[in-house]
Every structure is written in structure tokens, then in C-alpha cells.
Amino acid sequence: MYQYSYADQALVNERVAQYRHQTERFLAGELPEDEFLPIRLQNGLYIQRHAPMLRVAIPYGLLASYQLRTLAKIADEYDRGYGHFTTRTNIQFNWVELPKVPDILQVLADNQMHAIQTSGNCIRNTTTDPFAGVSVDEIADPRPYCEIIRQWSTFHPEFAYLPRKFKIAVIGSKIDRSASQLHDIGLHLVKQDGQIGFEVIVGGGLGRTPMIGKVINEFLPREHLLSYLDAILRVYNLEGRRDNKYKARIKILVDSIGKDEFAKKVNDEWQFSKDGELTLTDEHFKKAESYFTSPDYQNLDLLNETNKLKTQLDSNINFKNWYEHNTVNHKINGYRVVVISLKAGLIKYKDGTEKFIPSGDMTSHQMRALADLADKYSFGEIRVTHHQNVILSDVKLSDLYDLWQALDELYLARPNIGTLTDMIVCPGFDYCSLANATTHNIAQNIEKAFDDLDYLYDLGDIRLNMSGCMNACAHHHIGDIGILGVDKKGEHWYQISLGGNGGSNAKLGQILGKAVPADEVADTIKTIAKVYKDGRQETADEIERFGDFINRVGITPFKEAVYG
Numbered sequence: 001m002y003q004y005s006y007a008d009q010a011l012v013n014e015r016v017a018q019y020r021h022q023t024e025r026f027l028a029g030e031l032p033e034d035e036f037l038p039i040r041l042q043n044g045l046y047i048q049r050h051a052p053m054l055r056v057a058i059p060y061g062l063l064a065s066y067q068l069r070t071l072a073k074i075a076d077e078y079d080r081g082y083g084h085f086t087t088r089t090n091i092q093f094n095w096v097e098l099p100k101v102p103d104i105l106q107v108l109a110d111n112q113m114h115a116i117q118t119s120g121n122c123i124r125n126t127t128t129d130p131f132a133g134v135s136v137d138e139i140a141d142p143r144p145y146c147e148i149i150r151q152w153s154t155f156h157p158e159f160a161y162l163p164r165k166f167k168i169a170v171i172g173s174k175i176d177r178s179a180s181q182l183h184d185i186g187l188h189l190v191k192q193d194g195q196i197g198f199e200v201i202v203g204g205g206l207g208r209t210p211m212i213g214k215v216i217n218e219f220l221p222r223e224h225l226l227s228y229l230d231a232i233l234r235v236y237n238l239e240g241r242r243d244n245k246y247k248a249r250i251k252i253l254v255d256s257i258g259k260d261e262f263a264k265k266v267n268d269e270w271q272f273s274k275d276g277e278l279t280l281t282d283e284h285f286k287k288a289e290s291y292f293t294s295p296d297y298q299n300l301d302l303l304n305e306t307n308k309l310k311t312q313l314d315s316n317i318n319f320k321n322w323y324e325h326n327t328v329n330h331k332i333n334g335y336r337v338v339v340i341s342l343k344a345g346l347i348k349y350k351d352g353t354e355k356f357i358p359s360g361d362m363t364s365h366q367m368r369a370l371a372d373l374a375d376k377y378s379f380g381e382i383r384v385t386h387h388q389n390v391i392l393s394d395v396k397l398s399d400l401y402d403l404w405q406a407l408d409e410l411y412l413a414r415p416n417i418g419t420l421t422d423m424i425v426c427p428g429f430d431y432c433s434l435a436n437a438t439t440h441n442i443a444q445n446i447e448k449a450f451d452d453l454d455y456l457y458d459l460g461d462i463r464l465n466m467s468g469c470m471n472a473c474a475h476h477h478i479g480d481i482g483i484l485g486v487d488k489k490g491e492h493w494y495q496i497s498l499g500g501n502g503g504s505n506a507k508l509g510q511i512l513g514k515a516v517p518a519d520e521v522a523d524t525i526k527t528i529a530k531v532y533k534d535g536r537q538e539t540a541d542e543i544e545r546f547g548d549f550i551n552r553v554g555i556t557p558f559k560e561a562v563y564g
Contacts, residue, residue: 001062002147002291004112012109019043020102027099044115045101049433054093054101055118060128060146061089061384065371068382070111072367078104085342085360087424087475088125089384090118094431121162123153127169129177130385133292134393136331140189140196142172144288152226159233163240164248178386179502181213182206182478184250197221202232203254206472210508211251216263227278231270295379295394300334305397312401321415322404336400338392341414343422345447356444359425360388366410377403388424419456420464421447424475428468428485435468437485437492445522459529462546478502480546482509494521498558499550510555513563524562531561
């Protein structure tokens with residue numbers, strides 16, 4: 001992974017010193033609140049319902065084990081002993097104290113981390129495929145291009161105050177595992193005549209006006225990546241609306257003038273920089289690729305590894321469930337990718353107590369233990385996914401059983417990846433000052449309604465996403481089942497949508513009907529699941545997936561079952 005240069009470290013340290021002085025001036029009453037607001041946002045600090053919240057950047061979801069230990073230290077010393085991983089692969093600390101934020105930023109800086117541009121109307125953290133570099137279906141590793149974009153976009157003076165926040169995703173395979181079409185810019189690595197380039201998609205986004213992005217360039221040679229991105233941002237910066245924040249995203253601009261006209265404006269702007277100083281060379285790519293070299297994989301006795309694994313799978317059904325649902329093929333024989341569920345749900349501790357764990361939450365104890373496991377089993381690297389889970393990407397087959405046992409002790413071995421309880425859920429009204437409704441209580445009720453693992457497996461892959469407001473931080477529009485919290489005269493109600501998809505065939509879900517009260521949400525989801533299970537097509541070899549079932553029959557059968 002990328003290591004800070006001397007210039008990087010000096011720059012981040014200087015930013016911390018600047019912000020420390022700005023905070024001191026604000027607390028002394030020398031800096032007005034309206035002037036401090038954009039400053040704190042550019043340093044990742046929000047003021048939430050109960051306390052300030054600090055959002056820390058995890059570039060393209062990649063962490064070293066020592067950095068995860070740093071996050072654990074911050075959780076213990078400056079927060080309440082845990083952190084919350086988000087759909088942007090960042091981590092949020094929900095209970096920080098404003099005067100101590102500069103101290104937190106210094107701890108981050110000392111460990112090659114920061115909170116720069118995790119909020120505000122700027123280019124946010126670039127995301128990518130969590131299986132980048134190890135996926136068997138990869139055209140090329142997207143991480144070097146993410147790093148190139150990160151270096152270009154961080155502290156970019158022209159794009160520090162855009163009309164609205166701006167998000168970019170890069171993928172390197174035909175299968176979209178980063179919801180790239182729902183980004184302001186989605187970049188898909190492609191090959192044409194043996195050359196690597198990008199399919200460029202612009203104008204995706206969720207929130208109040210959800211839209212699927214539109215292709216404006218089918219093949220952009222990779223050497224023009226930055227100059228073309230620069231042209232897109234220039235057009236947006238000049239022509240994006242600033243009079244109405246609800247119509248300020250680039251998706252509104254692209255939709256209003258049409259993708260062809262937008263593409264023409266970008267091409268016209270691009271002519272000024274196409275072959276200039278932003279043009280990337282082979283040396284640039286080699287340098288970026290050098291940050292992501294393959295670890296020291298062993299030449300394993302695959303037959304012996306496989307036989308040992310088979311014996312373990314045959315002797316322990318719990319391990320088998322975890323293996324089948326929480327591990328993924330690796331490009332190197334003898335290794336697997338392990339997806340660690342941060343959707344523990346209702347935990348029953350050994351002392352008999354029970355606690356509900358919100359999606360994406362991880363305690364400081366779990367962080368430290370996972371860092372140790374990453375050192376022992378996966379070359380000291382941890383990845384964060386936009387589904388609010390974490391990954392150890394390079395685990396030997398022979399280590400899987402021991403790793404599973406260790407994760408089980410940490411309550412991190414729930415075998416539910418891809419199931420209905422692998423929910424994406426925002427913090428909702430309990431924390432967020434923008435939220436209209438609570439989410440954690442609804443998630444807990446759904447957990448209780450779907451506590452039968454065999455039934456979850458029978459339902460198959462179903463993505464359930466729940467947001468506490470229209471900002472759609474939990475991507476409810478693209479869930480197979482989407483839940484949106486709404487406020488009705490001070491009461492929390494929940495609007496349900498069906499048939500969304502954030503993958504390669506991205507589409508927005510359809511609203512089922514009128515919102516339902518909080519105490520009916522879980523039963524409504526049970527009804528939806530029953531309609532699907534009773535009506536799906538099945539053969540000896542294949543069961544119709546939930547999304548395919550909705551594509552075939554529409555939402556009318558669900559509507560009739562839910563509303564009568």
C-alpha cells in the first residue's frame with residue numbers, strides 16, 4: 001500500500017497545525033461559527049445530534065494493521081471504545097470532543113492517516129472493488145489508479161469548493177462490486193486492442209433525486225485519466241447549480257442538458273489540457289503500481305491444503321457455513337479472500353447478557369485483535385467494503401479454520417454475508433442530525449424476525465439497505481429491499497422499495513406503497529420474503545434469485561400481500 005513521502009507527511013502535519021490554531025481561535029470566540037463551519041468540514045468534523053462526529057479517510061478502503069491499531073487507540077482515548085465503518089469505506093467516531101479533535105488529527109498524521117476531504121463540497125474518498133488485486137475476474141488492478149486520483153484530488157485548489165460533494169469509484173472487472181454507476185464519476189477499466197483505458201460514467205447518485213450514471217466516453221486511454229477528470233470537474237464547477245443544494249450535484253446538470261451535450265462540453269474543455277502536464281506516462285503508472293506489489297505468496301501443496309480443508313469442512317457445519325458464505329475465490333491457488341461480517345446483530349455473550357450490534361460497528365478490542373490476525377494470516381493488511389464489512393484478502397486454505405475460530409471468539413464470524421441480515425444501515429436518528437427516523441431499532445426487529453440461519457440461506461442473496469433520511473447514506477434505493485425512514489408528525493414511519501441493484505445491472509428500486517409504522521416493518525419484510533419464496537421458480541440446479549423474481553413478476557404481488 002502507499003506510504004507517505006516526506007512531502008506528504010509535512011503537508012498533513014501542517015494541516016493539523018493550521019486546524020489546531022483555527023479551533024483555538026473558534027473556541028476563544030475569535031473565529032465566527034459561519035467561518036469555522038467550512039474549515040471543520042474540510043477536516044472531517046460534523047456536529048451531530050448529541051456530539052461532534054469525526055470521519056477519518058480510509059483511501060480506497062485499504063488499512064495496514066498498525067493503522068487499525070491507531071483507530072483502536074482513538075476509539076479508546078477520544079471516543080467510547082468503538083468506531084463505525086461507512087459505505088464510503090471510511091470510519092466515523094461519533095462521540096469526540098471538539099477541543100480534542102486536533103489531537104486526534106495529530107495521532108492520525110503520525111500514522112499516515114487523516115480526515116481531509118471526508119466532508120465538504122469537495123472530491124471525497126475514492127472507492128474501489130474490495131477484491132482489487134486478488135480477484136479472479138480482474139482486467140487490471142484498479143488501486144494504482146485510485147492512488148493517482150487521490151494524489152491529484154487532495155488539496156486541489158480549484159475543486160475545494162464545488163457546487164456539492166463529489167464521489168468517484170474505480171473498478172477493474174466486469175462485475176461491479178463498488179456501485180460505480182451510482183457515483184458522480186464511475187470509471188471502469190477496459191481493454192481495447194490490447195491497450196488499457198476507461199469507460200467513463202458520469203451523473204450517478206442517490207439521495208433526494210436518485211439517478212443511474214450515463215456513459216460519456218466508451219474508451220478513454222489511461223494516459224488521459226487526469227486531464228479528462230479535470231475537464232469534467234471544470235465543467236461541473238462552472239455550470240453546476242449553487243442556488244439550491246438539492247439540485248447542485250453533477251447528476252442534475254447531466255440530466256438537465258443531456259449526456260451528449262455534457263460530453264461535448266467536457267470534450268471542448270478537455271482540448272485545453274489533453275496533452276499537457278496532466279498527461280500520465282508509463283513511469284507514472286509504474287510508480288503507482290509499485291505501491292501495490294503482490295505479497296510473498298507461498299507455493300503451496302494444493303492437494304494437501306485442499307484435503308485438510310475438506311476434512312475440516314466435513315467435521316464442522318458452522319465452519320462450513322462460514323466458509324461457503326464468508327470466503328471468496330482468490331487468484332492464487334491455495335488462498336482465499338475472507339469477508340468478515342460487521343453485522344453481528346443480536347449477540348448473546350457468555351455471561352448470558354444480550355446486546356444488539358449496529359451494522360458497521362467495531363469495538364477497539366476487535367480492532368486490535370483483527371490487526372493481530374491480519375499480521376498472522378494476511379500480510380498485515382485489512383480492507384473495508386462499501387457494504388460495511390471488512391476483509392482479509394490473502395488467507396491460506398490451511399489457516400482458514402484457525403482464523404475462523406479466532407474470529408468466532410471476537411463475535412466476527414457470523415456466516416451471513418450476502419443474506420438478508422447482511423444489512424447496510426446508517427446510524428439514523430440515534431446519531432445523525434439530518435435523519436428523520438431511527439434505524440437501529442428497526443434492524444434489531446428484523447434480526448429477531450429472521451433468526452433462522454437455514455431460512456436465510458434458503459432465501460439466498462438478498463441485499464437489504466436502510467437509510468434514516470433521503471440523503472441515502474445506506475444506499476436504500478439500490479437494495480433488493482430498501483427501507484427509508486420518514487417523519488410523519490413526529491412519528492417514525494418507513495417507506496419500502498423493491499428491486500434495486502447496485503451491481504453491473506444497476507437500477508433503482510420501486511416504492512412498494514405507503515409507509516408502514518415502525519412496529520410493522522419486520523412483519524412486512526417477512527411477508528415480502530414469503531411472497532418471493534412461494535412464487536420463485538426452482539429447478540434441480542437453480543433457484544430464481546430475488547432480484548430476478550421481481551424482474552419477472554413486478555412488485556404487484558408484493559403490494560397485494562402487504563396492503564391487501
